[in-house]
Amino acid sequence: MSMYYAGILSDIGILLLGALSVYIILATGQLSLGNAGFMGIGAYITSWLTVEAGLPITVALVIAALVSGAIGVAVGFPALRLKGIYLAMATLGFGEVVRSFLLNFAAMGGPEGFHGMHHISTGYIWTWAVSVLVLVMLIEASPIWLEIRAVRDDETAAGLVGLNATEIKVGAFGCGAAVAAIAGGLFAHHHVYIEPGNFSFERSVDLVLAVILGGSTVASGALAGAVMLVILPEYLRFLAEWRFAAFGALLIAMLLVRRQGLLDRALLRFAWRGSRA
Amino acid sequence: MPGAGPGVPKTRSNATPTSPISFWDAFVLIQQLVNGLTLGAVYTLIALSFSLVMGVLGVLNLAIAELFMLGGYFGFAILLARLPLPVALVAGMAGAALVAAIVERIGYQPFRGAPVVTPMLSTLGFSIILQNVATNVWGSDPLQLSDEVLSGRFNIGPASISAIQLVVLSVTVLLVASLAFLVQQTSIGRALRAVAENRDVARLLGVPAGRITLIAFMLSGSLAGAAGVLIGVHYAAITPYIGVEVGLKAIAVMVIGGTTRIWGSLIAGPLIGIVEVMTVAYVGSQIRDFVVYGLMILILLLRPQGLLGSGRGDQSQRV
Amino acid sequence: MNTTLPPRLRLDRITKAFGGVHALTDLSLDVMPGQIIGLIGPNGAGKTTTFNVITGAYRASSGTVLLDGQAVTSEPPHKIARAGIMRTFQNIRLFSDMTVWEHLLVAQPHSGLAVRRLLPMRFSNRKTIERAEEVLEFFALGNVRNRPARTLPYGLQRRVEMARAVTARPRLLLLDEPVAGMNHDEAEAIRALVLRLRQGGLSILLIEHDMAFVMNLCDELYVLDFGILIAHGRPAEIRANPAVLDAYLGRAA
Known part of the structure; x- marks a missing residue:
């Protein structure tokens, strides 16, 4: 496999994980515009553990995911008090607070960034990406996913039939933060250099964009979105300079004609039947 | 604190009443206050822009950050054509208002019945487009004014204020006063307040809600555009990324002032401007976003009505 | 019936105030195991508020809610539901x-x-x-x-x-207007279902405006007016109670 395709595939895998982190939180009805913050936390923790503490990458990623997950839970509790755009604004603020913290974090380079990580293979990135994707898809067939759908739809009614909305919403924040941290750790070891600017508002927007375009009601939508965001500019070379504008326009068009995004349950069922016929 | 230089440990006993604040410290402090007020004026305008749409329609128009940037470029185009500053200001405002109208028609109208997050995402789409367009049209390097639009400084006591700062401050006061007059005294203002209170009732009373929505977006856009021109001439430079760097932070200013009362920005704007400038001067430039966004999160969680809001009940006072 | 058993549900002097307005005042009510109890009263009498207090959606200003002798008053809704109280809603x-x-x-x-x-x-x-x-x-x-x-x-x-x-x-089922907007046959079907649920051991507390339905189904009725219990008894007793008639007719006039 050429370097070129390996690079593209790695980008897709990392974006897929980042998008899944948004998807998991969105499934409970909470839109986060700050997941780049969790990515940044994961990237810096993983890099410190491999470079300074000499741990193997897999161990480092697991530790980073756990720490970030705990931070996600800590963010999730106050987030319960906020809904809709207020939650979006608060998470946007969280992302900026993390980026700003990293800028001041002199021990790991501050604005100069941090390096020394060993490059990881595309296969390694995709092992993580596929594992997490499959895990999320399995959970989508589980009882807890029904609870998640119930909480997203009508939190009060869900509580009155015995569902613990707090546990579900905070848990989703924790899981989303953990997955974002894995994406961040892989990002750091793919690019072997990180700086606070890698985890800015624009990164958070990319993650949300992938989910909204690919499909916000099924996990495979994150995959479709990640593929679209990375591949389309490669094939539409004439768009090179205008690809962001194209994505912005695509986002608006998608919201206008197909709010749930490219993939949804009905389309997947249709495709599944078609493939068996 | 001004007295504590680098390396001097800051302890409680350090604040001895006998230690005099030097003339130089006082001078720097006042100078910083003026700089903070100037930045605060720009924040005030953008925050008003955000909260006008938020107050009337309950929607966060994320494209405002880029309308601000765009307004700056429109103004620069006029200035580079050797036309005077007032023309540039009008051009920046009108240009941004026109783009805001497009955002309203495509990015807001079709989503009126949708959950409030949906129009926020569509305006995010517009902000992505606008930033990309600006980058392609004017380049990603800062665009600079070859010579100062206005030179000269005025000395007021120990501090000096530049002509540009004076322009920024007075134009802001003028715009805020006009907006206040428009909202409080005119029929358009009455209609805006009616829609803010209850869109359906307003329609029943004969208010053309669709047109009022468009006007709210355009007014909001013109304020953002003006802010863009002002910050552009203040720094004598502009980049396509100023929307994300400065414009987004105005969301924090709006929240701190109180999302349910648009006039809260009048206090929050100067306050944040001063806090930011002081933080840069005495703590370090890297920490300022931490302070501003951290403050926003605290306000959202602890005082959703804003720093000065009196409670949740004052819906009718939103605009 | 074994009289030493605690009631399935007991409301002990429940008061619920919103600001200064009392939606419920000193309401006491028992549902014994296997009973079907009706809660009736004019619109705005506090019936749905009672349900909201029982299920934990509202917190009572004072008083206690007991499920099989256990206080559930300050539990969150999902815990009360898991403890065995489930409900339906007036607007589905x-x-x-x-x-x-x-x-x-x-x-x-x-x-x-x-x-x-x-x-x-x-x-x-x-x-x-x-x-x-x-x-x-x-x-x-x-x-x-x-x-x-x-x-x-x-x-x-x-x-x-x-x-x-x-x-x-659940041990207790709360039904909020189960036959509202239904024709006679549909209501009859619901009545049969409720009776069969009771046979299965379920206790039921229901709010309903359809008097024929309530009178035919419930073991006992509680009548609320302006958040105050004005009558309690078997359907025949309630039918003959002048205070109940006043509450309904007084409101209608």
């Missing part, structure tokens, strides 16, 4: 995009390891599925099991809501 609240079948799965508590909640349904939750099948049959919803519940006719939606409440095997 089904989950959008969920099929009838999914409604019967979602409300069931999970036994065993927490991890099982994360495993795909078909591999791990045989008991949950069996219970859902049982309830589906009981409520005669088999032929619409895969339909999105919100697309069903009104009468069927009410049934799905009842079925969802019952799948978790």
